[in-house]
Amino acid sequence: MNHLAIEVKGLRKQFGKQVVLNGVDLSVPSGTIFALLGPNGAGKTTLIHILTTLVSPDEGTAKIAGYDVVTKKADVKRSISLTGQFAAVDNELTGEENLRMIGRLSGLSAAMARTRAGELLQQFDLEASAGKRVKTYSGGMRRRLDLAISLVVDRPVIFLDEPTTGLDAMSRRVLWEKVLILKQKGITVFLTTQYLEEADQLADQIAVINGGRIVAQGTAEELKSRIGGEMIELHNENKEIIRTIPTNGNLADIQQKLNELTTTFPQSTYVSIRKPSMDDVFLAFTSNTNQEESVS
Numbered sequence: 381m382n383h384l385a386i387e388v389k390g391l392r393k394q395f396g397k398q399v400v401l402n403g404v405d406l407s408v409p410s411g412t413i414f415a416l417l418g419p420n421g422a423g424k425t426t427l428i429h430i431l432t433t434l435v436s437p438d439e440g441t442a443k444i445a446g447y448d449v450v451t452k453k454a455d456v457k458r459s460i461s462l463t464g465q466f467a468a469v470d471n472e473l474t475g476e477e478n479l480r481m482i483g484r485l486s487g488l489s490a491a492m493a494r495t496r497a498g499e500l501l502q503q504f505d506l507e508a509s510a511g512k513r514v515k516t517y518s519g520g521m522r523r524r525l526d527l528a529i530s531l532v533v534d535r536p537v538i539f540l541d542e543p544t545t546g547l548d549a550m551s552r553r554v555l556w557e558k559v560l561i562l563k564q565k566g567i568t569v570f571l572t573t574q575y576l577e578e579a580d581q582l583a584d585q586i587a588v589i590n591g592g593r594i595v596a597q598g599t600a601e602e603l604k605s606r607i608g609g610e611m612i613e614l615h616n617e618n619k620e621i622i623r624t625i626p627t628n629g630n631l632a633d634i635q636q637k638l639n640e641l642t643t644t645f646p647q648s649t650y651v652s653i654r655k656p657s658m659d660d661v662f663l664a665f666t667s668n669t670n671q672e673e674s675v676s
């Protein structure tokens with residue numbers, strides 16, 4: 381397989397007058413986890429739809445496992461699986477029936493489909509509920525089944541569109557473990573998420589999309605250090621955060637920033653200094669959002 385699992389250059393897409401992607405470039409090495417973050421409506425799902433051949437780009441190129449998403453659609457489809465917002469789980473069937481059905485639809489023999497279903501039920505902690513209808517599953521079980529379904533047939537690249545949205549913290553962590561197992565198997569994972577901690581915990585590379593462009597890309601640590609080595613946080617008397625300011629952390633810089641702040645904030649303000657979080661990264665790179673950018 382190509383060294384790059386995903387390679388995107390100058391991708392543009394607009395719907396009517398609304399420019400959704402305005403020259404997106406990114407590359408994802410094989411066998412890594414890549415997280416795409418961005419505010420609502422930033423174009424994350426549109427990008428996934430282009431990369432999975434569901435939507436055509438207006439300009440630019442995108443390759444999956446070396447195959448162009450426009451000219452080599454069939455090869456791209458054989459290289460990917462897609463799960464998340466558009467999952468096709470049949471609620472009336474049991475978890476095992478769902479897995480076996482997908483196996484058969486993907487060309488496995490009945491015996492192979494049964495074996496594969498058994499392996500996946502075990503791997504995703506669904507053995508105890510294998511014979512229960514999916515409509516009785518919890519949100520976490522359903523997401524795990526969803527992920528298992530996308531693995532019935534081996535595919536080198538998996539797209540997860542907001543895989544843990546709506547899950548409680550515990551179920552989210554269980555799913556993260558499963559995603560990390562995919563990486564151990566050498567699968568490339570491209571995920572979108574609203575949970576910044578998810579990107580922080582899972583991803584080798586994180587990209588932030590805003591205003592139709594990738595505005596930042598790097599490891600979680602690189603992105604955090606780009607916005608400043610430390611954050612000065614001001615709290616009011618009710619312990620509510622009233623301002624967060626990046627600083628390089630040295631005495632001169634902190635002193636200068638605090639001097640500036642003393643003219644605006646009351647002496648009773650509490651001050652703390654902490655490392656930047658992914659929330660700080662997200663806010664730093666997505667403030668001044670203009671999602672409704674349009675061409676005239």
Ligand SMILES: Nc1ncnc2c1ncn2[C@@H]1O[C@H](COP(=O)(O)OP(=O)(O)OP(=O)(O)O)[C@@H](O)[C@H]1O
Pocket residue numbers: 395396400418419420421422423424425426427
């Ligand atoms: N088929 C379409 N026709 C017209 N507009 C569309 C279409 N698909 C998406 N859009 C618009 O493109 C913009 C980006 O949508 P998209 O779903 O890609 O964003 P997103 O980053 O995935 O958002 P969210 O985090 O809310 O899921 C939105 O304003 C949306 O309304």
